Amino acid sequence: MIELDNVSYGYGDKLLFSGLSLALEPGSFHFLTGPSGAGKTTLLRMCYADLPAISGQVRLFGRDAAALDRDAVAMTRRRIGVVHQDCQFLDHLSVAENIALPLTVADRVAEAAGNLPELLSWVGLGPQAGQLPPSLSGGERQRAALARAVIMAPDVIIADEPTGNVDDDMSQRLLALLVELNKMGKTILIATHDLPMIRALKADVQARVLRLKDGQLVQAGAAL
Numbered sequence: 001m002i003e004l005d006n007v008s009y010g011y012g013d014k015l016l017f018s019g020l021s022l023a024l025e026p027g028s029f030h031f032l033t034g035p036s037g038a039g040k041t042t043l044l045r046m047c048y049a050d051l052p053a054i055s056g057q058v059r060l061f062g063r064d065a066a067a068l069d070r071d072a073v074a075m076t077r078r079r080i081g082v083v084h085q086d087c088q089f090l091d092h093l094s095v096a097e098n099i100a101l102p103l104t105v106a107d108r109v110a111e112a113a114g115n116l117p118e119l120l121s122w123v124g125l126g127p128q129a130g131q132l133p134p135s136l137s138g139g140e141r142q143r144a145a146l147a148r149a150v151i152m153a154p155d156v157i158i159a160d161e162p163t164g165n166v167d168d169d170m171s172q173r174l175l176a177l178l179v180e181l182n183k184m185g186k187t188i189l190i191a192t193h194d195l196p197m198i199r200a201l202k203a204d205v206q207a208r209v210l211r212l213k214d215g216q217l218v219q220a221g222a223a224l
């Protein structure tokens with residue numbers, strides 16, 4: 001579904017990684033760990049065509065990301081739901097309107113109306129649907145961001161620190177939602193520092209844990 005083949009990336013003259021390869025098979029579950037600043041967000045951005053590789057090839061659903069025109073990039077991104085680290089919302093729109101935004105922008109308003117109640121109840125935000133985003137707690141924001149990422153029924157969900165700034169219970173709740181999505185066949189890639197959460201989840205899901213450090217991507221050992 002998503003393949004990085006021998007890719008390199010850096011900012012300015014600072015190379016973050018080079019010769020890095022990764023393949024996300026359909027229905028797989030991957031965690032990406034590593035120290036702060038190792039390049040996890042950068043790597044995720046390459047996986048949804050938000051950054052081009054300096055060298056090597058990124059293939060999204062079998063197509064070379066570098067060869068996609070603007071429309072093809074937009075179509076490709078619809079198949080990838082992204083939960084960003086900072087969970088930004090439009091503060092003048094309600095929680096429900098924010099979650100529905102990807103469908104509204106794609107002119108699929110009727111679909112949004114049909115899907116929203118079930119989605120809001122799935123993430124446990126029914127009561128908050130009419131509120132404005134600034135009134136949400138950290139965990140509620142994360143769940144709203146997850147709902148917004150899945151409203152287009154993407155094949156792949158990429159989440160950057162989805163459990164940052166939430167307590168353990170909320171972290172478990174968010175992860176249970178991601179596991180549920182994986183059991184429905186979605187391909188999941190999560191960047192996280194939260195090793196206890198990975199350990200807790202390993203019994204529920206067959207996940208590969210990758211560690212990015214010093215420009216190298218390696219599979220984390222069994223001791224994790």
Ligand SMILES: Nc1ncnc2c1ncn2[C@@H]1O[C@H](COP(=O)(O)OP(=O)(O)OP(=O)(O)O)[C@@H](O)[C@H]1O
Binds near residue numbers: 016
């Ligand atoms: N747009 C940018 N311009 C210049 N440098 C950047 C840019 N984005 C990120 N960096 C730098 O690249 C490095 C990797 O950043 P990145 O956000 O990918 O790391 P990370 O592993 O996700 O970090 P964290 O775990 O703290 O979120 C950092 O040193 C960061 O300061």
